[in-house]
Amino acid sequence: xxxxxxDPEPFTVPAGFAPLNWRRGFGQVMGTLYDRAEADGGFTRxxxxxxxxxxxxxxxxxxxxxxxxxMVFGHSVSLTRKDHHWVxxxxxxxxxxxxALGDWVEGTSxxxxxxxxxxxxxxxxxxxxxxxxxxxxxxxxxTPRKASR
Amino acid sequence: xxxxxxDPEPFTVPAGFAPLNWRRGFGQVMGTLYDRAEADGGFTRxxxxxxxxxxxxxxxxxxxxxxxxxMVFGHSVSLTRKDHHWVxxxxxxxxxxxxALGDWVEGTSxxxxxxxxxxxxxxxxxxxxxxxxxxxxxxxxxTPRKASR
Numbered sequence: 001x002x003x004x005x006x007d008p009e010p011f012t013v014p015a016g017f018a019p020l021n022w023r024r025g026f027g028q029v030m031g032t033l034y035d036r037a038e039a040d041g042g043f044t045r046x047x048x049x050x051x052x053x054x055x056x057x058x059x060x061x062x063x064x065x066x067x068x069x070x071m072v073f074g075h076s077v078s079l080t081r082k083d084h085h086w087v088x089x090x091x092x093x094x095x096x097x098x099x100a101l102g103d104w105v106e107g108t109s110x111x112x113x114x115x116x117x118x119x120x121x122x123x124x125x126x127x128x129x130x131x132x133x134x135x136x137x138x139x140x141x142x143t144p145r146k147a148s149r
Numbered sequence: 150x151x152x153x154x155x156d157p158e159p160f161t162v163p164a165g166f167a168p169l170n171w172r173r174g175f176g177q178v179m180g181t182l183y184d185r186a187e188a189d190g191g192f193t194r195x196x197x198x199x200x201x202x203x204x205x206x207x208x209x210x211x212x213x214x215x216x217x218x219x220m221v222f223g224h225s226v227s228l229t230r231k232d233h234h235w236v237x238x239x240x241x242x243x244x245x246x247x248x249a250l251g252d253w254v255e256g257t258s259x260x261x262x263x264x265x266x267x268x269x270x271x272x273x274x275x276x277x278x279x280x281x282x283x284x285x286x287x288x289x290x291x292t293p294r295k296a297s298r
Contacts, residue, residue, distance in 0.1 A: 025203040
């Protein structure tokens with residue numbers, strides 16, 4: 001019976017998106033991310049900006065956008081070799097516009113270069129038709145993933 | 150009585166560090182950060198890598214390191230004008246070595262350039278004597294902070 005407990009806005013996950021069931025570590029802490037496979041072989045990864053993702057201005061915190069960018073930019077690399085973990089080597093992130101509380105944020109990436117174990121991907125994050133963040137990531141494959149995760 | 154509930158390692162916060170009491174939003178979600186003012190006028194910001202910060206390899210997740218970098222690189226800018234929020238414009242983050250579960254991760258930054266409202270800071274993050282991440286951030290002041298936060 002406290003007035004700081006509000007019913008959340010009703011939210012319907014857009015068609016085709018399935019939640020990633022990351023139950024441990026930072027993937028869980030960041031909150032539910034969603035994936036959708038696209039007809040062209042690409043993917044869209046997404047999340048809803050909740051209060052816990054916000055900064056003091058009630059926009060998505062830059063740190064959350066960067067963490068999401070890491071998981072979006074790295075995913076296209078991951079798809080090339082699903083049985084291995086990858087590590088981030090370098091990220092360049094340009095913040096174009098804010099994502100507000102309640103926004104459904106989407107992102108995708110594509111591998112644009114490879115030099116041995118180093119993969120470069122280019123990614124972008126948007127809300128509706130508006131660009132939120134663009135950038136480039138360099139990733140490297142590390143140890144094999146365990147069969148049961 | 151489950152074997153996946155383990156006593157945490159005993160942890161003593163290093164001398165001079167005080168916790169940041171961020172009780173809302175992404176600052177709280179990331180977990181407790183600590184600050185220490187340094188004699189030269191600079192600062193050290195820090196956190197302990199807990200299980201909830203980790204990736205599948207039990208190292209600190211790259212996304213968490215990037216979010217921490219945002220809060221470290223931006224802090225030197227924030228100190229120049231404490232009554233305003235700032236937003237991140239661009240971050241370049243180079244990952245030098247991993248931070249492991251249980252590591253005490255420290256970082257600092259300094260403003261190295263200003264062009265009107267745009268501030269550039271250079272920062273670094275380390276564990277003990279080992280570099281973990283280095284980079285550069287560009288930040289811009291936004292709306293005034295509210296008096297009561």
